[in-house]
Amino acid sequence: MKMNELSAVQEAATMQWKRVCRVEEIPHLGARVVKSTGGGIAVFRNAEDEIFALHDRCPHKGGPLSQGIVFARTVACPLHNWHIGLCDGKAVAPDEGCTRRYEVKVEQGEVYLLV
Amino acid sequence: MKRTKLVMVGNGMAGARTLEELLRIAPDLYDITVFGAERHANYNRILLSPVLAGEMTLKDIMLNEEQWYAQNGIALHLNKPVVKIDRAARKVIALDGTEEHYDRLLLATGSQPVILPIPGKDLEGVLSYRDIADTEAMIEASARYKRAVVIGGGLLGLEAANGLALRGMDVTVVHLMPWLMERQLDRTAAGMLQRSLETKGLRFLLEHKTSEIVGGDGRVSAVRFDNGSEIAADLVVMAIGIKPNAALAQSAGLHCTRGVVVSDTMQTHDPRIYAVGECIAHRGTTYGLVAPLFEMAKVCANHLGRFGIGRYEGSVTSTKLKVTGIDLFSAGDFSGGVDTEEIVLHDAVGGVYKKLVLRNDKIIGAVLYGDTVDGAWYFQMLRDGQAIGDLRDHLMFGQSHLGNSGHQGQDKAVAMPDTMEVCGCNGVAKGTIVKAIKENGLFTLDDVRKHTKASSSCGSCTGLVEQILASTVGGAYTPQANATKPMCGCTDFTHEAVRRAVREQKLLSIPQAMHFLEWRTPNGCASCRPALNYYLRCAWPHEVQDDPQSRFINERAHGNIQRDGTYSVVPRMFGGVTSAAELRRIADVVDKYKIPTVKVTGGQRIDLLGVRKEDLPKVWADLDMPSGYAYAKALRTVKTCVGSEWCRFGVQDSTQMGIDLERKMSRMYAPHKVKMAVSGCPRNCAESGIKDVGVIGVESGWEIYVGGNGGIKTEVAQFLVKVKTAEEVMEYAGAFIQLYREEARYLDRTVHYVHRVGLDYVKKKVVDDPESRRLLYARLLDALSVEKDPWAERIAGAARHEFEELSV
Secondary structure, three states: OOHHHHHHHHHHHHOOEEEEEEHHHOOOOEEEEEEOOOOOEEEEEOOOOOEEEEEOOOOOOOOOHHHOEEEOOEEEOOOOOOEEEOOOOEEOOOOOOEOOEEOEEEEOOEEEEEO | OOOEEEEEEOOOHHHHHHHHHHHHHOOOOEEEEEEOOOOOOEEOHHHHHHHHOOOOOHHHHEEEOHHHHHHOOOEEEOOOOEEEEEOOOOEEEEOOOOEEEOOEEEEOOOEEEOOOOOOOOOOEOEEEOOOHHHHHHHHHHHHHOOEEEEEOOOHHHHHHHHHHHHOOOEEEEEOOOOOOOOOOOOHHHHHHHHHHHHHOOOEEEOOOOEEEEEEEOOEEEEEEEOOOOEEEOOEEEEOOOEEEOOHHHHHOOOOEOOOEEEOOOOEOOOOOEEEOHHHEEEOOEOOOOOHHHHHHHHHHHHHHOOOOOOOOOOOOOEEEOOEOOEOEEEEEOOOOOOOOEEEEEEEOOOOEEEEEEEEOOEEEEEEEEOOOOOHHHHHHHHHHOOEOHHHHHHHHHOOOOOOOOOOOOOOOHHHOOOOOEEEOOOOEEHHHHHHHHHHHOOOOHHHHHHHHOOOOOOOOOHHHHHHHHHHHHHHHOOOOOHHHOEOOOOOOOEHHHHHHHHHHOOOOOHHHHHHHOOOOOOOOOOOHHHHHHHHHHHHOOOOOOOOHHHOOHHHHHOOEEOOOOOEEEOEOOHHHOOOHHHHHHHHHHHHHOOOOEEEEOOOOOEEEEEEOHHHHHHHHHHHOOOEOOOOOOEEEEEEEOOHHHOOOOOOOOHHHHHHHHHHHHOOOEOOOOEEEEEEOOOOOOOOHHHOOEEEEEEOOEEEEEEOOEOOOOOEOOEEEEEEOOHHHHHHHHHHHHHHHHHHOOOOOOHHHHHHHHOHHHHHHHHHHOHHHHHHHHHHHHHHHOOOOOHHHHHHOOOOHHHOOOEEO
């Protein structure tokens, strides 16, 4: 087994659901940044109260996606206006690239993140 | 739910473009079936000439290959011409018996070449020039035969003749009229074109009427004219024109004139049946060029997609000859009449001829030969009906401001090698742009921006990118008429229409505006939301709540985001004047928050770079200075020179004037950033000539200049008025800025706004009409009265969530 596969398995084994905040602490069509060891995680809330979580780095030049304008299920990176899908972390064509996605869930108005 | 059934007959550029537009706005509405008479999927018909000339291959000109139809769930029947429409049973029947039921039918049957009704027209070796099959037949003939005759000296005929000559044939062009391309060119330009084609080896027989095509053994052997003469020929290409293909519609009982008659919504007289492209007759006009097809496609898709708001109102077209080495452009009414004027530049030796036809101070036609760089620019002004005014003096010399920086001073795309960088912001070379245009079948500036990023940042190379687009796709490129350009992909309404609705309907929130204006997207996009937020607040400053989530991050965090995600902090220094106390506080803040870079800005203040977002409120509190709005579409600085208080040349107190202006107008949001300057004498050390509002003190008062720009597009400000007192400076400058705030499109600088409406209009509103000026200024002061310092608000705890990170 290669090193990176090994660490992925180890990571999966140690991951657990952690409470982040209440849904209303994230603005509609906005985001909050959650500190983590591997860099920030951007937790988004759209107009329909859907919650998404992405690694807070644009696949283009590392811009903080949490600071972008959110619309529908997309965020526009504040640095160069790449559009990133909130569901899958993928850049909207014709741009190409992908940022890491995190599992997120809402229970009784509380947002949980699998980290 | 069962989906509605859409059948399209004809698989050319107009039809396929309509489907693309339809899928974009209503992807799930229809089950789509397409019948095409050719065995190829959709290709770029206008690029057949480069294929004939051997400059491109068939593969290069495909727009939608078969897999595109499959990917979009479209059933595609190639090589199946439709022979009957049964309107009662709502079905179409193809030549091979295939039947298809429809709920909506789209006719895009295109046009067919006109064939002279003369003896010998059916002989082997007599071709028309319309599709891939014709092109292939010509290429094949050129390999086996030597002598070609092209009948028709129009655009298509000349391109065919050029292609055949390049493939080694001896080509004679026969033309009925006294000069070539008489529908696009005047005699002078046509003469220059003819000479240049003659040097390429073509021969011409003008004013010759073909009476018969002579054959031997079933194949063409000569062409005979009505004067009795004849010339030998192994290949004859008839390129005398096209006519709409309306026979199918006619046989189905649809009202047809020269083409299928459609309304402004692209509907035929049977409301279930739409038609687009060269097969239609719209307001009595038929079109044989590609650009209008795209406009029709957009409107048709809008109605098929049940949005129901577009209207096609006809097109002004332009022509560009696609013969390598010959630059020719023609648009509008180039021959003029009794009430027109002409501006002509003719350099016979240099091979340049330009003629602009004007009526009532507007361009109505243009013919360019030899130097067509400015064709798109003239065409844009023609379509927009823009008044020429002061431009008249240098109109002939082209768009001088094309690309100020970032592309080595080049302003002619044709002269650039493929490796040269066009877009200095995104590092895009000319070759990359050309490749993207060809490979992806791009036709609009927006498409090129999406695919290549060229001209998508500062936009100063837009003119160059447009030139590249125009020269790559030829006549298919039409600049979007400014007057009808929609705000963004979420709506078909223009900025002006949206602003009007906001005012007249008293729309007070973004969701309300989007609902009323029937936005296509649930909450807009990163382009329209900030614009809407501004328009609402500008129209109703007291009633509208600001929406921070519809502001770009800089205006939400009240700092300027840097490439590493940190922010810059620029406190306000009114008129560029500071004090020991302020400087001490700044120095202490730099030490306390370990701010890595301190820089003096071009606007006479101090920039603290590299501040972490969570530190921003604390930094602001310790600075105890107001926000400099260095991050916002708002008043930035008022730059001043020292003026009469110290300077031995100064005649006015420019520093105090600048401080007063900045105090009055700080916190003022605008469509884009606004910069001002005040100089104390005509030496103009504060550089008032390149500011949105520039004030210059003279012995007897103050001169006010507007619409200048020092950055993205260097532009000297224009003289607005001379006034006597400081109070007048305030009122005139304020009224001008309010006019800009109320009427400019979001992200237009004053230079763009003044260019669009003209200085005369601005003078009418601000100088000539005291009541108008007074009201404008009063509205500005009213809007400013509700603005609070954003840093002070956040120090006091507003929007705390913006600056606090969460942890788990």
